[in-house]
Amino acid sequence: MPSTNRIILGLLCGMAAGALWGVVFVAPELARPFNGMQLAAGRFLAYGVIAAALITPHWKRLSALIGAKEWWALIVLSLLGNIIYYIFLASAVQFGGVAMTSLVIGFLPVAVTIIGSRDKGAVPFARLAPSLLMSAAGVGLVGWQSLGGTAPGEMKGQLIGLACAFAALGSWTAYAVSNSRWLARLPHVTGQDWSLLTGVVTGALALVIAIPAFLIRPGHFAPDEWMRFIAVVSGMALLASIVGNALWNRMSRLLPLTLVGQMILFETLFALLYGFLWEQRLPTALEYVAMVLVVGSVITCIWAHRPPAQRVIASKTS
Structure with a gap:
């Protein structure tokens, strides 16, 4: 059972990673x-x-720590968590919108937590x-809010977007579980490395x-569109991929897999x-309720991971 300090630090890393990863949902709209x-x-x-520029000074040390199995794992993780995932996510945003895509990706915590509950020593599923x-x-x-008002003529695009979003969901679920377990097997390699x-x-x-x-x-793109494209992809690479992934790996080492799954909810919230800022509107009443429920689910999951003695003390003082 992780200590309270580890949970707090892991929570902060997960929130920061979610804030940076949330940017990738809007990026396809910026470079439509x-x-x-x-x-x-x-x-x-x-x-x-x-990544190559940052890793060059440490390459000799790291290459000695990584064998054939680890390189194959990195190839699979790169496909699942980056390339395949983002192709489907970007397509889902462009066909179905930010809200719908966020909704489907929001099921990631449920999928990852269910898988993590099977690990040895994991928090019981009932809790x-x-x-x-x-x-x-x-x-x-x-989902009710984003799909309920779809016009008949837009249904085909929504369905394509929905299919792409679920494909992204499956790809990233497999990545989150596998990446967390590989990090546990490689204590000599830092999350940043x-x-x-x-x-x-x-x-x-x-x-x-x-x-x-x-x-x-190839398409036919104007010079200003190319400049925007370069700015968007470079920003995503630095903020989401370099900094966000490093924070996520740090969090994955601090928290058990059942709690790691819940941290993905911050990506959904951000x-x-x-998306609301991009659309220049406030959330609807249903969206407010949904966000409260999402935050509540993280809090109750954190509560479930507290040591038994702390849960008893907290319940007596409340």
Whole structure:
């Protein structure tokens, strides 16, 4: 059972990572002329270049710590958590909108926490049930709000967006679980170094998808659109991929997998906040209730992870 200080530090790292990751939900709107594969290729090429520059001074030490199994794991994690995930996420935003995509990705905590509850020594599933129910209710309300008013002519695009969002959900669930377990197996590799190694591999893989992304579907883009594209993908690479991933890896080492899953809710909250700012509107009453439920689910999950003695003391003093 993690200590209270570890939980607090892990919570802060998870919140910061969510704030940075939430930006990627709005980025496709900022560079709308470019499709999801082009955005993924640009973002992760930039991620690879920045990661390679930062990791160069430590390359000799790190290369001695990483074997063939770890390199294969980095390839799989780079595909699941970066390239495949973001191609589907960007497509979902462009077809279905920020709110709908945030809704579906909001189910990540439920999926990851259910998987994590099977780990040895994990918090019993019964103690997690209130948190999971609140999480499901919160994202359900967001879904009702975002999909309920869809016009018949827009239904095809919404369905394509929904399918892409669920594909992104499956890809990132597999990444979150596998990445957390690999970090536990490699205590001699820091979370920051693992993130940079992931970035180098992701950048190399992005070279492969860049060819079909920009040659098969080149498009006709104005100079100002190219400048905006470069600014957007570079910003995502630095803020979300470099800093956000490092914070997430730090958090993954501080918290158990069942609590790691709940931290993904902060990405949903910040994505919704950025979406409201982009659309220049306030949340509706249902969206306010949904966000309260999402925050409540995190708090109840944290409560479930407190040592038994602290839960008893807290209940007696309340």
